[in-house]
Amino acid sequence: MAKITYIQHDGAEHVVDVKTGLSVMEGAVKNNIPGIDADCGGACACATCHVYVDEAWREKAGTASAMEESMLDFAENVEANSRLSCQIKVTDDLDGLIIRMPESQH
Amino acid sequence: MTDPNAHVVILGAGHAGGTAAALLRQYGHAGPITMIGEEPIAPYQRPPLSKAWLKGEADAESLALKPLEFYAEAGIDFRANLRGEALQRTAKTISLSDGSSLNYDVLILATGARPIVLNIPGADLSGVLFLRSAADAEALKAALRPGVRMAVVGGGYIGLEAAASGRALGAEVIVVEREERLLARVACEQLSSFFQDHHEQHGVRFVLGASVTGFAGEGGRLTGVTLTDGRTLSCDVALVGVGAVPNDEIARDAGLECARGVVVDLQARTSDPAIYAIGDVTHRPLPLYDRMFRLESVPNALEQAKQAACAITGRPAPPAETPWFWSDQYDVKLQIAGLAFDVDRILLRGDPASGKFAVFHLKGDRLQSVEAVNAPPEFMAGRQFIQNRKPISPEKLANLAVSMKEVGA
Numbered sequence: 001m002a003k004i005t006y007i008q009h010d011g012a013e014h015v016v017d018v019k020t021g022l023s024v025m026e027g028a029v030k031n032n033i034p035g036i037d038a039d040c041g042g043a044c045a046c047a048t049c050h051v052y053v054d055e056a057w058r059e060k061a062g063t064a065s066a067m068e069e070s071m072l073d074f075a076e077n078v079e080a081n082s083r084l085s086c087q088i089k090v091t092d093d094l095d096g097l098i099i100r101m102p103e104s105q106h
Numbered sequence: 107m108t109d110p111n112a113h114v115v116i117l118g119a120g121h122a123g124g125t126a127a128a129l130l131r132q133y134g135h136a137g138p139i140t141m142i143g144e145e146p147i148a149p150y151q152r153p154p155l156s157k158a159w160l161k162g163e164a165d166a167e168s169l170a171l172k173p174l175e176f177y178a179e180a181g182i183d184f185r186a187n188l189r190g191e192a193l194q195r196t197a198k199t200i201s202l203s204d205g206s207s208l209n210y211d212v213l214i215l216a217t218g219a220r221p222i223v224l225n226i227p228g229a230d231l232s233g234v235l236f237l238r239s240a241a242d243a244e245a246l247k248a249a250l251r252p253g254v255r256m257a258v259v260g261g262g263y264i265g266l267e268a269a270a271s272g273r274a275l276g277a278e279v280i281v282v283e284r285e286e287r288l289l290a291r292v293a294c295e296q297l298s299s300f301f302q303d304h305h306e307q308h309g310v311r312f313v314l315g316a317s318v319t320g321f322a323g324e325g326g327r328l329t330g331v332t333l334t335d336g337r338t339l340s341c342d343v344a345l346v347g348v349g350a351v352p353n354d355e356i357a358r359d360a361g362l363e364c365a366r367g368v369v370v371d372l373q374a375r376t377s378d379p380a381i382y383a384i385g386d387v388t389h390r391p392l393p394l395y396d397r398m399f400r401l402e403s404v405p406n407a408l409e410q411a412k413q414a415a416c417a418i419t420g421r422p423a424p425p426a427e428t429p430w431f432w433s434d435q436y437d438v439k440l441q442i443a444g445l446a447f448d449v450d451r452i453l454l455r456g457d458p459a460s461g462k463f464a465v466f467h468l469k470g471d472r473l474q475s476v477e478a479v480n481a482p483p484e485f486m487a488g489r490q491f492i493q494n495r496k497p498i499s500p501e502k503l504a505n506l507a508v509s510m511k512e513v514g515a
Contacts, residue, residue, distance in 0.1 A: 030176070034132045043434060046432070070482040074486030075486075
């Protein structure tokens with residue numbers, strides 16, 4: 001279990017406990033937190049679960065695979081800390097993780 | 107905008123219905139929401155049923171769109187094992203399969219589609235399976251193990267994904283397709299031959315240009331499929347994946363305008379202003395292609411769920427999206443954006459033999475569709491070109507030395 005803070009683009013914060021093994025995307029979607037669309041359900045096929053990982057957590061959240069990188073390359077408003085949240089697996093190490101969302105996923 | 111206290115009834119608890127319920131709450135709808143589902147379980151994702159789930163790489167919990175407690179917590183009255191039987195539009199009531207009826211202020215039809223059943227001898231034999239619901243997938247998974255012989259009837263996406271998963275589980279797989287090539291209705295020839303080669307390399311056999319005329323059986327159990335040429339292919343299980351038809355009878359019977367499905371506008375509204383329809387059951391406008399069409403896809407279900415939820419809660423209509431699709435087979439990720447209507451030129455970028463390429467479908471200098479195999483940049487950039495109706499240079503597009511960013515520059 002990890003406590004994750006999801007911050008919408010308008011500043012609204014949602015703090016939820018997410019089970020180890022789920023993805024950061026699933027943690028948002030299953031708790032009905034707006035801002036992550038995840039059209040493909042986690043198949044790394046759509047880039048609609050784009051998030052910004054808080055600087056302090058970037059290393060622990062890991063790095064993007066080549067497939068994820070090439071999807072992110074064409075997403076809107078990509079930053080150095082951009083990730084596809086379906087590709088970040090929740091572990092106990094991510095307890096306290098802070099995620100920010102872009103203005104839009106489409 | 108609808109009265110914020112209106113009772114919204116959602117008929118159908120698939121990807122579209124479940125998403126609409128959740129979005130209505132996200133967008134602040136305060137009134138009661140009732141969601142009626144025919145299946146015993148809450149809304150779940152169907153795409154993994156032929157892929158990760160079938161191979162044992164995903165569990166029931168991960169398939170669920172939301173945890174079951176979500177519905178109660180969000181004040182969504184989810185009722186399982188129930189069907190809508192008839193609509194009384196003047197009275198705004200819906201008759202349900204348990205004999206009860208329900209009043210609505212706003213109704214969302216999300217009844218989906220069902221697999222086409224082959225009306226041929228032996229179709230009711232044990233071992234003749236379909237793949238649409240979680241229960242269908244359970245039955246298929248239980249039948250697939252090393253050495254089991256599976257005949258797949260229909261070389262479309264469902265059939266090919268099940269073939270790939272079947273091989274991963276050690277089954278022997280033969281695919282029978284009526285057309286002379288795979289994916290004939292939904293993909294270009296380059297893609298058909300690429301997938302055929304790839305499946306053959308993984309040990310799948312194909313019979314093309316042949317129809318199944320019957321299923322042979324013994325003691326009520328399937329033993330083989332009989333083909334037009336008279337041959338019978340022995341098998342232990344047959345998966346029939348020959349397309350789907352919309353569950354639009356309830357709408358037709360109630361006099362709603364229907365074509366290849368329930369006709370809706372870009373706010374998912376039917377010909378009755380109190381009734382919306384979303385997902386596989388709809389015949390919808392495709393503004394990018396200036397026509398009406400019925401789409402069977404998750405992105406379509408999500409887009410229309412959003413349209414309906416926006417309209418009901420008084421939000422502006424969301425911008426129209428470019429239709430897109432995906433399929434995973436073995437190590438191949440196929441991503442398709444757009445639809446290949448009115449195409450006058452087809453361009454190949456990359457070499458299919460490398461396992462990484464894209465096929466672009468153009469109408470003049472506009473991109474209509476891209477089929478990308480293990481090629482996310484081509485898919486992502488292509489989807490943007492289609493959405494923005496951007497004129498593009500075919501020469502640049504076909505030249506791998508020019509990056510997709512440069513093609514769009």
